[in-house]
Amino acid sequence: MTAPLPKAELHLHIEGTLEPELAFALAERNAVTLPHASAEELRKAYAFEDLQSFLNLYYELMSVLRTAEDFADLADAYLERAAAQGVRHAEIFFDPQAHTARGVPLETVLAGLGRALEAAPERHGISTRLIMCFLRDQSAESAMETLEAARPWFGSLITAVGLDSAEVGHPPSKFREVYDRAREAGLRLVAHAGEEGPPEYVWEALDVLKVERIDHGIRSLEDERLVERLVRDQIPLTVCPLSNVRLRCVDRLADHPLPRMLEAGLLVTVNSDDPSYFGGYAEDNFQGLRAETGLTDEQLRRLAANSFRASFLSPAERDAHLKEVESYRFG
Ligand code: HPA
Numbered sequence: 001m002t003a004p005l006p007k008a009e010l011h012l013h014i015e016g017t018l019e020p021e022l023a024f025a026l027a028e029r030n031a032v033t034l035p036h037a038s039a040e041e042l043r044k045a046y047a048f049e050d051l052q053s054f055l056n057l058y059y060e061l062m063s064v065l066r067t068a069e070d071f072a073d074l075a076d077a078y079l080e081r082a083a084a085q086g087v088r089h090a091e092i093f094f095d096p097q098a099h100t101a102r103g104v105p106l107e108t109v110l111a112g113l114g115r116a117l118e119a120a121p122e123r124h125g126i127s128t129r130l131i132m133c134f135l136r137d138q139s140a141e142s143a144m145e146t147l148e149a150a151r152p153w154f155g156s157l158i159t160a161v162g163l164d165s166a167e168v169g170h171p172p173s174k175f176r177e178v179y180d181r182a183r184e185a186g187l188r189l190v191a192h193a194g195e196e197g198p199p200e201y202v203w204e205a206l207d208v209l210k211v212e213r214i215d216h217g218i219r220s221l222e223d224e225r226l227v228e229r230l231v232r233d234q235i236p237l238t239v240c241p242l243s244n245v246r247l248r249c250v251d252r253l254a255d256h257p258l259p260r261m262l263e264a265g266l267l268v269t270v271n272s273d274d275p276s277y278f279g280g281y282a283e284d285n286f287q288g289l290r291a292e293t294g295l296t297d298e299q300l301r302r303l304a305a306n307s308f309r310a311s312f313l314s315p316a317e318r319d320a321h322l323k324e325v326e327s328y329r330f331g
């Protein structure tokens, strides 16, 4: 079998990589009772109507994550799967507030994730960055407290901040001061926008929060001027095709706007978002697009190259990966 196309994954929630089998193993280890009979039963609950119906299950299952070892096992399991799918570099989101609210200290989460990420280059051939996300359906004060609590890890383990969770009704501008503070602290900036929310949220993420990348951004296509702006400034969009179908932002993969986005000159990348819940990891998203939308090998190569161009890697690291993408031979 041909090795998969080398790629970077830039939109991946580590809590969304919790496979049902690992959830049950951790539940047993921590004496947590899950309201599902088995891993198979749990998988049957993975039929979502929208973002919120997914988030309900996503937050519920996190109750099994309690110790640093749990977070290390979670991240290591993801990295192993990602490596098998051609991922060379991963910029990984985590949701600190979802853990501290349950009484799991930030130190515990970061000790576990830090251990797995530190071992990743040697163990899985993957370099990583960690992006701390704020839950946008919580207050800006809570986000600010979280930012301050994480300061000891800035520049070492944590390199960027992001914004996720329920989008509609929680515009980016709610977090202006938090992003100002993060920028002053030297962190890189990204935000989810235009997944379920309107194009105005993408404008706000760019102009108010001054983010460098937009996570999702598919609804940008509804606003011609916004598309022009994103093309002009080559703002990366971290698109998640299987996620969009499972959360019913797009009806079928065959209808996904990604080919149109590429055609429009947008700097699009392909990512798995919450792969355990949405039916596939990074290469599964590439293969799905190839099968359902008819993207050509050269378009897939362009998407892989975009993933490194849109990353927070240094120019030298980026160039080394781009050479590997250029010389890749499709099977
Ligand atoms: O796809 C998502 N959107 C918003 N918040 C999230 N948190 C995990 N996954 C997601």
Ligand SMILES: [Zn+2]
Pocket (backbone or CB within 6 Å): 011, 012, 013, 164, 192, 215, 273
């Ligand atoms: Zn996401």
